[in-house]
Amino acid sequence: MPSQSTTDSTRTGCTPGGKELLVSSTIDFLDCAFFCHDGPEDYYPQEEYEKLIRNMSEGGIRKIYFRANVCGLTHYPTAVSRQYGCDDAYHYAFRKQAQWLKETYRRYNPCLETIRLGHKYGMEVWGWESLYDDAGLKYAPQDLMAAERKTFKRLDGWVLLDPWYVHNMDAFAAHISEQGLYYYGVAEFAVPKAMEHKVARFAELAAYPFDGFMFNTRCHSGRWDGRDFGYNPEVMAIFERRSGRAFAGSDEDVAAVFQIRAEAIAEFFRRCKAISRNRPIFFSAPMPPEMADEPTYNDTFGPMPWPYRQMFREGSIDGVMMIGKNFRNGTDFSDYFTPEVTGGRPVKIGIFRELGDDCPQDYDLQQELKEFRAAGKLDEVELYESYRFHLNPEALDVIRGTAPAGFKIQWKHM
Numbered sequence: 518m519p520s521q522s523t524t525d526s527t528r529t530g531c532t533p534g535g536k537e538l539l540v541s542s543t544i545d546f547l548d549c550a551f552f553c554h555d556g557p558e559d560y561y562p563q564e565e566y567e568k569l570i571r572n573m574s575e576g577g578i579r580k581i582y583f584r585a586n587v588c589g590l591t592h593y594p595t596a597v598s599r600q601y602g603c604d605d606a607y608h609y610a611f612r613k614q615a616q617w618l619k620e621t622y623r624r625y626n627p628c629l630e631t632i633r634l635g636h637k638y639g640m641e642v643w644g645w646e647s648l649y650d651d652a653g654l655k656y657a658p659q660d661l662m663a664a665e666r667k668t669f670k671r672l673d674g675w676v677l678l679d680p681w682y683v684h685n686m687d688a689f690a691a692h693i694s695e696q697g698l699y700y701y702g703v704a705e706f707a708v709p710k711a712m713e714h715k716v717a718r719f720a721e722l723a724a725y726p727f728d729g730f731m732f733n734t735r736c737h738s739g740r741w742d743g744r745d746f747g748y749n750p751e752v753m754a755i756f757e758r759r760s761g762r763a764f765a766g767s768d769e770d771v772a773a774v775f776q777i778r779a780e781a782i783a784e785f786f787r788r789c790k791a792i793s794r795n796r797p798i799f800f801s802a803p804m805p806p807e808m809a810d811e812p813t814y815n816d817t818f819g820p821m822p823w824p825y826r827q828m829f830r831e832g833s834i835d836g837v838m839m840i841g842k843n844f845r846n847g848t849d850f851s852d853y854f855t856p857e858v859t860g861g862r863p864v865k866i867g868i869f870r871e872l873g874d875d876c877p878q879d880y881d882l883q884q885e886l887k888e889f890r891a892a893g894k895l896d897e898v899e900l901y902e903s904y905r906f907h908l909n910p911e912a913l914d915v916i917r918g919t920a921p922a923g924f925k926i927q928w929k930h931m
Contacts, residue, residue: 535893538886540916541580541867542573542900543645546592546627547601548873551614552931553907560620567634573906574638576913582645582899583631585722588737589650592627593725597717628725643799644727646719648782649704649736649818706781708751712788719789729797730789734840736817752777775820783824786833800828801869802837804850813841813848829859836865838899845871851894867897872905872912874930883915883924904931 550561602619635642841847914920
């Protein structure tokens with residue numbers, strides 16, 4: 518299978534003295550099965566999937582990220598979580614397409630098939646896991662109360678980040694969206710039960726022969742301020758042990774809570790690296806708190822002091838993919854990752870670019886790739902997501918450099 522060193526030699530678009538730019542793309546297999554399937558079959562045929570991957574390879578994509586997480590569900594058989602479609606966990610608004618995906622699972626394992634096809638066409642294939650997107654479920658409105666009780670019992674509080682620590686069904690029901698999209702929260706790594714579940718989940722993914730792994734911070738679950746809704750009691754217990762007093766809600770106290778949270782995240786990455794069989798791990802990196810005044814600073818998870826220095830020092834991450842506010846396009850803040858921050862380790866630095874339905878109509882992919890290559894500062898650009906090449910195959914002409922100069926893509930949407 519291809520290694521990072523072999524595929525580095527196939528990068529295109531370098532400048533003398535600068536870095537060569539690897540162009541990667543994330544496959545959201547659910548979107549492929551839902552929206553890229555044109556034929557009469559009631560599943561997503563392997564032949565159509567292979568065509569997409571072959572076209573990506575021929576179009577200059579050198580790395581695939583396979584999104585293995587579906588709002589907390591999986592695309593693969595699991596003993597520690599739930600696979601999409603099990604126990605009524607599916608998109609009720611797309612019942613037909615959801616059935617296509619469930620039927621696809623009966624015919625092939627998308628993880629294994631993506632690895633096989635990616636390697637067949639000379640690309641790296643990495644597992645793309647969500648750091649936080651754990652509890653997103655969608656049910657038909659008439660199933661609401663049963664869904665509430667089932668989910669409440671399953672979560673039992675541990676998976677819920679501060680605003681979702683709920684003590685009874687009434688509090689739980691109060692946070693349900695009126696639109697029928699029921700998202701229940703994100704993991705609190707400082708809670709031992711949550712940590713063990715997340716590590717066990719990664720262990721299942723790491724059993725597949727991916728070339729590396731990406732932890733992305735995109736998240737469907739809503740997030741609110743813990744000062745309004747309360748913090749997990751396990752975190753409060755740690756705070757009280759350290760400070761010798763009860764939490765009072767001051768800015769200083771909140772910062773201490775988020776420090777506890779950041780340390781738990783660093784511990785999680787240490788444990789994942791230990792079971793990764795020394796394969797590289799990347800992290801989709803929001804701006805650090807020092808850049809809170811920047812327009813693209815992502816405050817979605819509050820004043821999180823992302824522990825970059827610690828994770829680099831401990832060797833638990835090998836690269837970052839800079840991501841912006843609300844998980845959209847981020848500013849290039851690669852200058853932040855100095856040897857002081859990285860501990861002098863040679864790390865890969867990439868940037869995330871949204872090509873999905875939130876892709877701006879005036880986004881000039883050709884011009885930006887040209888600018889990235891001319892600057893020579895980045896190792897990689899991640900184009901999210903690959904169904905874009907089904908809607909706009911001319912984007913691959915831009916990536917491989919065969920489109921005419923000044924070519925502007927007219928972005929289509931699902």
